Amino acid sequence: MPEAIWITFAFALGLIVKAVGLPPLVGYLAAGFALSAMASMTGVAVEATAVLQHIAHLGVLLLLFTVGLKLKLRAIVRPEVIGGSLLHFAITCLVFAPGLFLLLDLDWKTALMLAIALSFSSTVLAAKVLESKRELRAFHGRVAIGILIMQDLIALVVMSIAAGKSPSEWALLVFGLPLLRPLLFRLLDASGHDELLVLLGLLLALVVGGLGFEAVGLSSELGALIFGAMLANHPRSQELAKSLWSVKEIFLVGFFLQIGIGGLPDQQALMFAVVAGLVLPLKGLLFYFLLLAFRLRARSSFLTSLSLTNYSEFGLIVASIALPEWLIPLAITVSISFVISAPVNRFAHSIFEKIGHHIVRFESQKRHPDEQPLSLGDTRILVMGMGRTGTATYDWLLPQQAKIMGLDSDPAKAENHRLQGRNVVFADAEDTTFWEGLHIPSLEAVVLAMNDIEGKLIAARMLRKLDFKGYIVAHTMYSDEAEKIRDAGADEAYLTMSETGVALASHLMDQPGLQEARQTQSTTSDTAGST
Incomplete structure (x- = not known):
């Protein structure tokens, strides 16, 4: 029963890394690679079965749905979000693509697709880290999530082009989704506070958002995110997010396990991942200076950039469609970035306190409206x-x-x-x-x-x-x-x-009846004392 082995390894290594102060997700990644190593040494086949792949996909959908529940769409349509994400994507591709073309002797199409895959940051990791620190609604958290959503939309466009597919004519129905908001609000009000609330969240994230968007040729991830965002202004949206928390966490374990079980890398793949890890700080620096250009303060730019200094699972999805031969090297690259980014983000505020006086001099004299x-x-x-x-x-x-x-x-x-x-x-x-x-x-x-x-x-x-x-x-x-x-x-x-x-x-x-009883008891006690 492979599920029993997965659970055992995930729990054991998750517990170990938590004991040394790292997020458990690093242990789940390590568990996947440990399973792959065990398979190579013993000859026993350990692979990501259809069940694990399905669980991993459900975890990502639920994560994006709960992120959507905490989003205000008006906060995404901001210059620093749209401009920062598009400029970072363009500059990264312009720098990485020629470098990969020259260093790895690749054709231009492969080099460009690799550059695109490396330009994205991890929505799963960043959202999980920000959520664990309760910073999703802080200014830097909202900017980071907004940029990640823009990157996800870019990734969806790239995947559609690479796959040679286009949405069906039924996809136009998506523009009518805001008309469903009153109905969704009524359903949320009628669901109560127990299991029906959880089932409603699963229905919207996995069925209506996930399968519904796939049926019209759109991304299921985008569907889950949109349906979460449609409920973000409801007074009970955070209650719904909390009710889905445990289910989402369990399914996300499958996502991190799946990355590691994909296989052990060869020497060339390891070298690629190490070099990509070494240039990872450049990704964060580019985000930092771009955000400063949009008048964010040094602290907000630093915290946002640190959240985005990693490589994305969407890069793996792009590779699975356009560059299947590069899937394992990119999986190792993403894993190394997670191992680096997760613990660093945990100490983000302490790091800024130590280096803030050195980097604050780069910020603009003009302040962003939200940072006056x-x-x-x-x-x-x-x-x-x-x-x-x-x-x-x-x-x-x-x-x-x-x-x-x-x-x-x-x-x-x-x-x-x-x-x-x-x-x-x-x-x-x-x-x-x-x-x-x-x-x-x-x-x-x-x-x-x-x-x-x-x-x-x-x-x-x-x-x-x-x-x-x-x-x-x-x-x-x-x-x-x-x-x-x-x-x-x-x-x-x-x-x-x-x-x-x-x-x-x-x-x-304070109730009148109890006040009278208390006064009577007090009078009786006083009389008894006098006697």
Whole structure:
């Protein structure tokens, strides 16, 4: 039973790499190559069966669907996204194609197709890394995902040309999909909170988006992404994404296993992969300077570029259609880029803190509209993170303190709050350059209501570094995180669920009947004490 072997190797190596601080996906890649090595030594055939290939494909579709759920399409149609992706693609092809032609003695068509395959960055890896750090909605995360979507669209065009296929006339129906949004919203509302919600997500991602788009000659990946994006503005879109999380993660294990099981490389393939790995930093540098040209700050450009400094699984798909003889070398190349990119991205913020003062001098004096400097003015209470907890905190405090401000790292969310009458502005608490120019003359208290622990730790440390003497309070799900937040400088960090229980109990005791019973009990106790 090959599935039992896959699961055993994936779990064992995933656990090992996690223990040394690497993302488990690196272990899943290693498991695939370990299976290939075992097959070559023992003579026992280990190959990517149709079942594994299907599971891998489902994992990619579900990942793209959940990415779509977190996307705002208006954030994609931006100069830095469209311009950055197209310029990077063109420059990479113009540089790589002649180099491959001369160094490897290839014909021009093969050299160009290889250059195209190497120009793409991994949607799977970047989305997974950004999601794990809860940065998909941060400014740099949205720019990175937008560029990846543009690259995926370019890859779909290239694959269609290489395969000599064109969409059927029925593909024009795609332009009518926005008319289905009210129906999709009603289905999501009617699905409840249990298994029907999961089934709805699977139906839209795999059946309607996946098979539906394939039936009209379009990419199933594009279909899954589009149907996710159509639901992005629904209030329950994030609940749907969370309900699909475990299913998506399991299926993605199959994707990474499939890459490794594809076969062990020969010496020439290894040399190609090593050289491609050595030039990988050039890919990130090109992204960095292109994004700076579009007026992004050094930090945003650096974090976005680091997310995109890898090679893409779409390159393997392009190769499987146009360059099948190059599939294994490209698979090793993609795997090496994953091994390099995943751990580096984990420490992206720490790396920028160390080298930021060297590279910040390249940024433009003109700032991107979403990265304008911020002044708190006469604000006395600051709420950082305007999700459900931050919004509830803001609304409760507003009648008692009018000079209150909210910050959020999602410009669209900040705009929605402003439309509802709240004083909320865009700012990223993890941006060290934001803290460097911050002036807080009247600030008395700060509420840390961001989702991620890293953002709270950075905010608490930076506030104390600015000699802020006021009160800092935060919430968290776990007691060990609460201790870290206090050590970083917060006065107090409360456990979310414990405080929820206290709030429920206080609401309960505010009921008239229970108040009377409590007063009667108190009177009886006083009488007994007097007696």
